[in-house]
Amino acid sequence: MTQTTDFLAPARLGRLALPHHLVMAPLTRNRAEADGTPSSLMVTHYAERASAGLIIGEASTPNAVGQTYPNITAIHTDRHADGWRRVTEAVRAAGGHMFLQLQHGGRVSHPETTGLTPVAPSPVPLPETIFTPGGHRPAVVPREMTADDIRTTVADFAAAARRAVAAGFEGVEVHSANGHLLHQFLAGNTNRRTDAYGGSPERRVRFTVEVTEAVADAIGADRVGVRISPGSTVNGIQEDDTDVLYPALVARLREMGLAYLHLVHADPDAAWYRRIRADWPGVLIGNPVLSELTTEAVTRGAREMLAAGADLVALGRPFLANPDLVTRLRLGAPLNPIRDRYLMYVGGADGYNDYPTLDTAGTAGISDCAGDPSSAPRAA
Template sequence: MTMESTAFTSRLFEPARLGALHLPNRLVMAPLTRNRATADGVPEPIMATYYAQRASAGLIIAEASTPNAVGQTYPNIPAIYRDAHVAGWRRVTDAVRAAGGRMFLQLQHGGRIGHPDTTGLTPVAPSPVAFPDPIHTPGGSRPGAVPREMTVAEIRSTVADFAAAARRAIDAGFEGVEVHGGNGYLIHQFLSGETNRRTDGYGGSAAGRIRFAVEVVEAVADAVGAARVGLRIAPGVTANAMREHDVESVYPALVGRLADAGLAYLHVVFADPEQALFHRIRGDWPATLIANPALPWPSPLPADGGRHEGERLLAAGADLISLGRAFLANPDLVERLRRGAPLNPVRDEYWYGGTELGYTDYPALTTAPDRFHPVPV
């Protein structure tokens, strides 16, 4: 039995375009926080090894990196607002490019998901609504701190920080940046009426609550070129204690405002091809759409790592499919999925922080192709 006879035929393995980039396949490594940077946010050398191992992905979106000091969420996450951060990330992008890969960097401000014990600063947010759950800090779990409501001047300076971070990311060798607008972080906090209780032009109606997101994306696009910018959204996703009651009005408004901006892509988290909102977003968005399948969480991954759900999303109109945990545990995920080979299990105990264990020590395929038994879907 030859490799060709065991391989799956799927659009996932077809080449694609993303702006000026030629992608060898439609599989995207989703951004995954791993807490392997230094205490002040400089990427460690082991991060270059980790990402280079996964360079066969059509695109790698590197993990959330903070654009300023107060935006830091957890200990040992990377940043991109100092020269040392640029130099650390340059080692990563050089290694990935040498291995044949392509990378965007995700920009994330934590907003209320920050803590003085981590940053030495009071977190800021659209409104003084505390994160209701414990937050991990260098000294252990601590109750969430009440954030300070951002002034309009602070909003404007934060927008400028995102733009400056984007320029630094390009200097660090990234092909582009992804603005994180989901999963309960600062931009998502502005979008939700539960965490945004402002009565000025940045709150209230859907038009007010999307304003910060639009200003950040437009500033970043002005800084590095719209074709180098993506936006990640998470309509209705409850990560980090988020609650949204009007996703059907907020997200079409946001997508509509940015549809003609010439962005590289829109990245939809926990996309569901059965939901009307997904189809509306697809219909309203003229450029590349990256869809992240709604896989069970925190349940174990399905045996195929999300391949079947990814194919359903492609059939529903997505252009690229992002997978997270499957790439975390399988540096050669593209080849494993193409062959239908078994996947490495995710070792959750090594997910956040630590050494090479559960980070760079996941094995690649060593078994001859004719010994694989395709994984059923």
């Protein structure tokens, strides 16, 4: 556990020496080519944020049926890996380190996007519309995964992790948060299975455990993190037993020697947070989810996260809008606001690679962001 609340002091993550305690959280920005290969825009975007120290690259699908939305990134073909290699090389040349988040959408997917019927633990549809190439569509009923689907999907995660490391990533983050496939197995309202993957908390955590074990076997446990979002209701999730579900998961993950555990909406006052911090022996990354994105609020939030026992602090929207976030925080300079929420998930360089640094624009002078975290993870 960290002893400092000075988030600008150097830090470590396993064998990685980090320049400070801040991490860029995964941010899906839908700027990939149609087949999921990272675009040139993405090379620029990530390289410009290399001072994050550690970047967790956006959710990338390990197979075709796991794709959530149009133009999200993928990591299941050589072409995807070649595209990502351009990103990791640019980030490394700029002095940064990068993990890649592996995400299967499960029921958060649509045949109009993938040409395939989505799969999920149980045939329970997302109670929302879903964005497709043709616009928003009602979600379809997903196909319940068979034992064979489960085995294949676990293997797809392991293969994606191998590709990610071959493409130059330092490691991968298994996405078990925000209502995607692994979270759908964890939560009672989306997992109605009666086999070994459903029922008690110990059974519902099994899929996340198997995916994580397979990924760790493929690339080494010290290159693997896991992201969870206890209590989150994003993407129609309802957990009735957060306070026992996550301790059951942590009890399994803690034996594996993983690089880190990453908590979304890390809330030091929540019972689950205190229990996880007490039970988790390794590096804990806390993503505080701030309601105000000013220099003062981000500084206070990062310090509070470290004071509550997190070892590193993940920030999403502050890095999205400020390529030079770390410099701004070091100087106490104002932060850029998020200009257009629509452009967070759609578009080209607009709203993506045109956020100014202090060098390119002087101080932007706007320190209040209207960003609303409640809608953000719809695409997460």
